Amino acid sequence: MEQTIESDSKSFTLNYIDWKTPSNNSFHVVAEFSVERARSTETVRPDIVLFVNGIPFSVIECKSPKVDVEQAVSQNIRNQGDDYIPRLFTFVQQVMAVNKNAAQYATAGTPKKFWGVWKEQGKEQEDKDIDIDKAVNTALSDDVKSQLFSGEFSTARNFFDELEAEGKRLVTEQDKSIYSLCRPERLLDLVYRFTLFDGGIKKVARYQQYFVIKATIARIKKLGSSSQSAEGSSSRQGGVIWHTQGSGKSLTMVMLTRAMALDPQLINPRIILVTDRDDLDKQLGNTFAACGLSRERATSGRNLVKHLKDKVGLITTLIHKFEKGWVAEKFVDESQDIFVLVDESHRTNFGSLAARMRQMLPNACFLGFTGTPLLKKEKNNFAKFGGLIEPHYTIKQAVADEAVLPLLYEGRHVEMEQNQSAIDLWFERHTADLSKEQKADLKKKYARAEMLNKADQVIYMRAFDISEHFRANWQGTGFKAQLVAPGKSAALKYQKFLQEIGTVTTEVVISSPDTREGHEEVDEGPTDDVGKFWEKMMKRFGSEDEYTKQVINQFKHGDDPEILIVVDKLLTGFDAPRNTVLYLCRTLREHTLLQAIARVNRLYEGKEFGYIVDYASVLGELDEALTMYEAFEGFDEDDLAGTLTSINEEVFKLPQRYSDLWDLFKEVKNSKDEEAYEVLLADNELREEFYECLSAFSKSLGIALSSEQFIMNSDENKLKKYKDDLKRFQNLKAAVKLRYAEAIDYRDYEPKIKKLLDTHIQANEVTQLNEPVNIFDEKMFNMVKEDQGVYQTKTTASKADTIAHATKRSISENMDEDPVFYEKFSKLIQEAIDDFKARRISDLEYLNRVIDIRNKVATKQHDDVPENIRENDEACAYFGLVKPQIEKIAMLYDMDEDQIDTIASETSLAIQRIIDVHWKVDFWDDSDIQKTAMNDIDDYLYDEVKEQHGVALSLEQMDEIIEKTMQVAKHRRHH
Structure with a gap:
């Protein structure tokens, strides 16, 4: 800010917030804060707004314990919309939704599925619980109570006085969340150090990110205590951060980098981000760039050394460039203010490459990041490295927090030596919902396997099963799948056979083939299928980077491909939320398997699970603890808890959900009496419970019908009963929604439920859910x-x-x-x-x-209005608002009904004329023209009604007429 006094200009930095000393700021809380809606005279009143130095920092929507906190989330999001109060949220840093038993938080602009829960972690948690208990049970002074319980809140005082008189109360989840997120020092800390923009989207730390970064900063400030360095070394203590995949590991690295830069005790920290793969290096660099942190990428060993010599603040590099840099220059940087952040440190932290990195940076602080649990044999190495930095964040915690989705596992086996009766049974069960022509076509494609050699038969039969599984359960839902092949040649065969079958669309993403393979003569191009495929891709896309980028973009955002076929590439560091099913056709182990299955656990609208379909018998039927399997035997059981759930666990829920649905209709004596069902569902609460139970049953049935074991082992009559009753209850739902004029229920359009109905029930068997009857049609x-x-x-x-x-x-x-x-x-x-x-x-x-x-x-029959406005619908609406105000004072002037009607109708026509005079296309966007119209109405009420008719409306009455008629005008003339 520049200020000039007597020609002397000086610039001053104006800090709106004192971030370093929270107590220097002013904090205010306003309940029912009234904000005028955009393009309207109406107001919206958020329940609680927190102000810091007069700036709105936090908006809290509160609900009764009987109302799901999701409604408060939805209301908060609605209020941010263009038609509500978006300008308030220009300043707001934090939004919350609470009821007594639950709370969620986010930043302004956050979609519903990314709102999070907060949980205190760390050693001071018990102290915090004591602080909260003390805060909620400290009696308020009479002076504070008088201020707090005033105006429209005065009626609440008796309740709180009685509550206080009863003695101490228990701390609620609402208390904990508000204390954790809104006490001054925490609120400012979250906004200043832990809120950032990622590609233009504002994001705030989740609790596990906040606490692990706090712990890491405290740890790295200690000099000379590293267990990884020689005695007397001045390096800082490092360690490993284990936060499960999908929980925001890249953003944790960004936030940690930012926290280091903002910490006054860390002078000019230099940060090096290390990965072991080029695509991860680019991805991590792009994340930092999207968050506004510029970095220099080491393009070679020499280039890395140059950046180190230039003391560049943020470098990204591949680990092997340390070896090349050492060979080129033998450079050593002994600074203790270098922090090396190593991504997927279980892969990159050990061996000769890591040793060279430590040789070049002997006093650096090394911080490893991993998204998978640590193998037993790795834990000792990590202890030497600096140990695990707590708190860690497991897959079980992430699923419980709904930060990632649970994974359902199904082992499927394609029998090559099937007898004819087994084949017939398979077709009978899997094609029950297909036409004769579709069944014949499918049998023809199935028979194609007999013409192939044994090795190709396995691939073809798996491709056939994958094609049918995806068609029956996922095609048309918007969800995608990934197929993991055992090699590049096999990947191309999977694509070839899937294309022959012709049901699903596919693309293959592999790395470039080894150019030393596949040549028979000098200067001849590759003769193998992989080489030819690669040449074709290079002609189509121009480069490997462009090929990978475009195919991934199509998979993430387009309708096709539906299935992405990979080998090693895109098993790690690949984030496509629509990716829902992973078809495992190769054996994976340990970290690679954990990273691969996490490709399908990301949040996406309408997605409730990720699915792992295992053709390689990695885990068989998943009927043992995970550590019983060779693929996971090196891990501790506790670390793997919650990683995978057998699909059978969800299938087992089906009979109970079926029973719950029928239990709603116990009162109906005649099970064939459809009218009795509809009449029973006249009750709104019971009808909503019916919808919930039907939705739960439909989802369980959809999961069950995707399971090979369920389809083949279930009694055929039972299967038919489930499908018939699904059809019956869907028809009942359609009938009662029409009968009781309910809006379309978007649960009916959840992708999996829609797919279930489309696949297993004929279109003419279910009444289509229509919009309610339009009485004007x-x-x-x-x-x-x-x-x-x-x-x-x-x-x-x-x-x-x-x-x-x-x-x-x-x-x-x-x-x-x-x-x-x-x-x-x-x-x-x-x-x-x-x-x-x-x-x-x-x-x-x-x-x-x-x-x-x-x-x-x-027909809008206005039988009770004067003749002169009966055909004028807008004037009639104003008349209904004006007449009651005149009636209130009619006795003072001894007015009869005709006189009241005359004044009210004339006033209504006058209001309509005034709005017409000022009307223009953007009337509701122009506050000045609205005020002019309101002033003219005010003048008419005073000059004409009072002076000409001798009826003196009070100021309050005039204000009410103006406000309400303008609201009606807005609704009538909005478009």
């Missing part, structure tokens, strides 16, 4: 009345319910356009529904009454 309305279309088989009561609830819904949707008119008919329609439920009227009387109400609502 005469054609649709007549279909209900005259028993046409889906209404042919409906009872009189069902038709009456359909019309009543459709009318009720329309009234609710249009209420803001004419509150008085619609409120009147809302009461009439509810009275009709209540009278029928109480059996005070017959089915036919119910139908006739709701038809009459519907007709009046649909």
Whole structure:
């Protein structure tokens, strides 16, 4: 900020926040903070807003314990939308959603699926619990209570006084989360050191990132205590950070780098990021760049040495460049302020390459990062290296926090020597939902395997099974799959056979072939399939980088390919959230297997699990502890907890969910009486419970029908019963949604449920879920009345319910356009529904009454307004707001009904004229023109109503008329 006094200009740095000393700032809390909506005179009131020096820092939405915290998340996200109060969130750093028993937090702009939970970790956790208990149980002074419980909150004081008088209360999850995230020093710390932009998207640390970075910073400040260096060395103590894959390891590295740079006790830290693969080097570098941290990439050994000599602040390099740099220059940098961050340190930290790195940087602090558990044999090495930096973060914790998805495992085996009866059974079970032509085509493709040699038969049969599994369970859902082949040649064969079968689309991503292989004569191109494929890809894309980048981009964002075939490439460091199924056709072990299966555990809309389908018998049927298998025998059992779940565990839930669904209808005496089911579901809460149970049953059935073991081992009649009842309950759902005029339920369009219905139930067997009846559509309305279309088989009561609830819904949707008119008919329609439920009227009387109400609502019959405005719908809406205000004071002036109507109708027409005069296309975006119109209405109410008619409205009455008529005008004229 520049300031000039008597021609003397000086610049000053103005700090809006004192980050270093939180107590120097002013902190305020405002409940029900009123903010005017964009392009509107209406206001939105977030429950709690926290201010730091007058700047809104945090917005908290609060809900009752009976209401899921997800609703508070949704409301917070809605308020950030363009039509609500987006300008408030320009400043807001943190958003929270709480009820007594749960809390979630995020930054402004965060999608729902990325909101997180907070859990305190570290040694001071017990102390914090004591602090929270003390805070919630400390009595407030009378002065504070008087300030706090004032205005509209005054009625709450008695409750809190009584609560306080009862003695201490227990600490809730809400208390813990607010204390952890909103106490001044923590809030400022999170915003200053742990909030960043990643590719323009604001992100805040998850609790495991926050605490491990805090622990790491405290650790590296200690000089001369490293167990990895010789005695007397001045290096700092390093260590290993183990945070499971998918939990934000790259961002942890970015945040740690930033925390080092901001720490006043670490003077000019220099950071080197080390990986062992070129694609990971680029990926990590891109992450840092996206977060606004510029880095220099070591392009060679000499280039690495140059960056070290130039004391570059942030370098990324491949580990082998240390060896090349040493051979070139024998350079040693003895600085103790070098921090080496090693990605996937279980691979890169040991051996001659790592030894050369330590030789060149003898006093550096080495910090390893791994996303997989440590092998037993590695733990000793890591102890020498500096030990594990706590807290670590396991797959079990990440799944519990919903930071990643649980993985379902299924071992599948393709029998090569099948007898004919086994083949017939397979086709009978797997093609039950296909047409005759589709079955014949499938058998023809199946028979193709007999023409191949034994080795290729295995690949073909697996490709056939993969094709059918993906078609039946995933195709068309938007989810993708990855196939891991045992080698490059096999990868191409999988693609060839999948293309022959023709059901799914594929691409292959492999690294370049060894150019020493596949040549028979000098200057001849590669003769093997891999070489030819590679030449084709290079012609198509130009370079290996471009080939990999474009195929990955298509897989991540396009419809095709549906299945990506890989060998080693893209088994690690590859993040595609749509990737849902991993088909394992090769044996993997230890870290490689753990990294491969984590490709499908990322969060994505509508995705509830990642699926591992194992054709290589890596874990067989997964009926033992994971460490019983050779692939994982080197790990500790506790470290692997929660890694994989047998698909059978989800399948076992199916009978209970089926039973839960039927239990809702125990009261129905005749199981064939569809009307009884529909009437029972008139209760809103029971209907919602029905939808939840049906959704749970559908999901379990979908998972079960993707399991080979379930399909082949289940009783055929039981399978048919499950499918028939799914169809029946889906039809019931469609019927009651129509009958009770409910909006489309987006659970019906969850990819897996939609796929289940599309695959296993014929299209003509399920009533399509339609939008509710539109009472203003005469054609649709007549279909209900005259028993046409889906209404042919409906009872009189069902038709009456359909019309009543459709009318009720329309009234609710249009209420803001004419509150008085619609409120009147809302009461009439509810009275009709209540009278029928109480059996005070017959089915036919119910139908006739709701038809009459519907007709009046649909035709907007204003029977109770003056003749001069009866055909003017907008003026009628204003009339309904003005008349009650005049009636309040009519007795003072001895006015009769006609006089009241005359003044109210003239005023309504005047308000309409004033808005018309000022109306323009962007009226609701122009606050000045709105204020002018409001002033003119105010003048009319004062000058005309008071001066001409002698009726003196109070200022409060005039303000209420202006506010409400402008709100109605906005809803009527918004478009």
